[in-house]
Amino acid sequence: MKGGYLFTLYLLLTMTGFSQPARPDTAATFTNPLLPGGPDPWVIRDRGVYYYMATTGHNITIRKTKAMSALAAAPATVVWTPPAQGPDARDIWAPELHRLDGKWYLYYTAGSSDSVHPQHTFVLENTAADPTTGNWTSKGQVRDTAADDFAIDGTVFTYKGQRYFIWSGHNGKDNVQRLYIARMKNPWTLVSGRVEIAAPQYPWEKNGINEGPEILVNKQKDVFLVFSVSGCWTDDYALGLLRLKKNGDPMVAANWTKMPEPILKGKPENGAFSPGHNGFFKSVNGKEDWIIYHANSRAGQGCGGQRNPRMQPLAWDRNGLPVIGEPVKIGVPQQQPGGE
Template sequence: MKRSQLLSLICLLLVSSVCSAIKADTSGVFTNPLLGSGPDPWVIRHDGMYYYMHTTGHHLVIRKTTKMSALSQAKEVVIWTPPAKGPNARDIWAPELHRLNNKWYLYYSAGSSDSIHPQHTFVLENTAADPTTGTWTDKGQVRDTAANCFAIDGTVFTHKGKNYFIWSGHNGKDVVQRLYIARMENPWTLVSPRVEISAPQYPWEQNGINEGPEILRNAKHHVFLVFSACGCWTDNYTLGIMRLKEGADPLQASSWIKSPEPVLKAKPENGAYAPGHNGFFKSPDGKQDWIIYHANSKVAEGCGLQRNPRMQVVQWKADGSPDFGEPVKINTPIKNPSGE
């Protein structure tokens, strides 16, 4: 091959490679599921970076990315492994990262190594700018006025300059999972008595389950609480919603109004069984709200690691309430979040 021909071939290959890369970067679509496994997904955006977590059962792992549509390309970083013994040694569930007072706080549910005590919620602290680096310090159990009761799925709700903790737990009398709220003195201490704000009451909340509470705000800063109901072991796991009355005290049970209908439910023909345990995040340009949730792709897969993370854009109704639509069919192209 002549030198000129070789140079031409090299140039052609380079152009082809560049074009392929450009095509891949500008395809503008992704498909669900985002990962093969990812129960209880959680996303937070900070300084242009998305940090993603989900339940593994045995440790805490973070992925970071600038594009949620490319989550599968993000490297997993193990940031914490539980002790061999103690109150937080097993069944590591539902991790959530929160940025409070210029520090990272990671809330998670865990059980005791003695297999007797129920799940409780614990928190870790990290002063590093990037939560995949630095040192995580154990701040212990987030204790409420019924410290020995089952308590999982804790999340932080900041409202009018105050922080509140919302979680799913038992009342000490039965095994019904209710939603509770308490005001926080600091990221690991509750300063007010707990208040029950939701208990199962509708047919779609069967099996006595209200769990996975998450806060969503609209453009006018109205507050909604989206939660999971029915039980992850069933194919009917679903999302319900509550609204905080405008100007009302979050610590008053009457301030929260529950919708009588679920807002996201199973769609078997779309490969979406038991959708639930969601989180929310903004698109890179801040113009869109997105929901991330897990679902099973096949019938009767229950609460295992087959649950996989999916995301789709949130639409807003004329009355200001969110519209999640139905779970998008798996392997169907979805337009990337705006600003990617």
Template sequence: MKGSQLLSLICLLLVSSVGSAMKADTTGIFTNPLLGSGPDPWVIRHKGMYYYMHTTGHHLVIRKTGKMSDLSRAKEVVIWTPPAKGPDARDIWAPELHRLNNKWYLYYSAGSSDSIHPQHTFVLENSAADPATGTWTSRGQIRDTAADFFAIDGTVFRYQGKNYFIWSGHNGKDVVQRLYIARMKSPWELVSPRVEIAAPQYPWEHNGINEGPEMLRNAKGDVFLVFSASGCWTDNYALGIMRLRHGTDPLQAGSWVKSPEPVLTSKPENGAYAPGHNGFFKSPDGKEDWIIYHANSKAAQGCGPQRNPRMQRIGWNTDGSPVLGEPVKINTPVKKPSGE
């Protein structure tokens, strides 16, 4: 072998070695945001797979992945397109997947026109094992027939063997968004009257909005409700939290205790404005708890598609309450969920 060939081979080996080292250094990390756009993110894990959804405004899509840090590589599948006309034809928001009675149910907010005033919550049903496949059948609007007002961001909460529906809505007298709960008869029917469990009361909840309720349990089974407050059109959008008093009836307003301080707020230096509308999930090995939420990367971007999904690990205080911390800085390395 000639000297020049030997030198070329040595250089090639060195480059290959450095490249491998660099690859090894980056293995086990990811960066936020997970996608360029993704308002109102939702994640559920079933049989080793994560199913992710977010608001598109005009249809319902699912991404399926075994690793949430690889979400951007997951194929986006359109699973439902609204009818041309009808009560759920426009403004398709805040989809959530839930597995109930061995079937999939998808809850989403929609309206009949571009005005948000007729916005309500609707339910789709799918008997397929994989929600990215099969046929989705409409079960219509889920509502309290005695108080059929503006109602969005519905979620299902199972407690002591019963299913409850929690959502954000109006009281029929003003446009303040409050949080309501009712017991469910079926995945698309309520059996009890709605009960108001939260309304804006603190300075950080200004703009008259409590919305995006999501449930979280600690290792002991204590129940927390994390919600979005203020308006998504402002940089003051933030996450608040309530705790269900142990052993109490969730249909009693006094059973829920709201923290006077928010638990996740804007962090401009980290490229995180107006964090909100979150979800929670476990790492693949079940050892870690993670939050997924949306935020804007720049100030004054409002409620548009610039909102992008981010995820980060959460911790726990000694009293059992969650520690969400502060929004992690975008485009910086974050350790992947354990088990990936």
């Protein structure tokens, strides 16, 4: 009942446009999509520079820019190419860059050259200040107690001094993609067994998929997990939301509550089909929260490279819940993030 009340209030606030983020007093604009293609986009800002990456399928490429609205003009650097043979030789997906313990770590999904073993998550380390420079050293597969199970889309977050790893995977019994969490000893080693915190349960979570987990934290330090649902090969791809109980242990599944409706779904009239697999970042002035996600511009385009990155600001309602609204229309000028 409590979850239903929160979601009803959430819908009312969304429809009335409550707590829309303040926009900068400028005529400078950009339009979506940011690039012609770029599935599974990820952005991190460090020392005044944004680093962007997305799935290429065959390598890991980083773009660097001081303004996300100018991403198309940002130089692109291939920082890692997979080996010809081995467990991470093909199907390079969903790279994520994190600054941990004074070093850079790149988490990515890859498959084995033997075409037998399923996709797993791996990590690279770089000691350079700029992740587009220096040398990337493999730290191997991020292994949990079910190391042979399908495991993709790994992400990292720190809560109350403890670092956690969250990913999408199988349970070894069926092909349903579930979300798992484990404690980390260091950026490449898990120190606990995995705990399932989410599995498809609603009609809009079609095709048995929960994937692409991403952490979002509000000003009150409430923790949310935004995730992708359904299959990228369908037009039903969308974003769902989990909320961690206040001061709750992330390793206790009951402490995570799933909202009963998606927080972002397709809008054909806006040229937005299958929106999902996102990241979050702050504006240059630090006053705005933005989401970056991919979507197809036409129906039936599926999982290919035509999935393109888009960004838009998000708001917060009175209960601290994120409000994304609907995908903004492609080709329509939007105000740049504050400070650009």
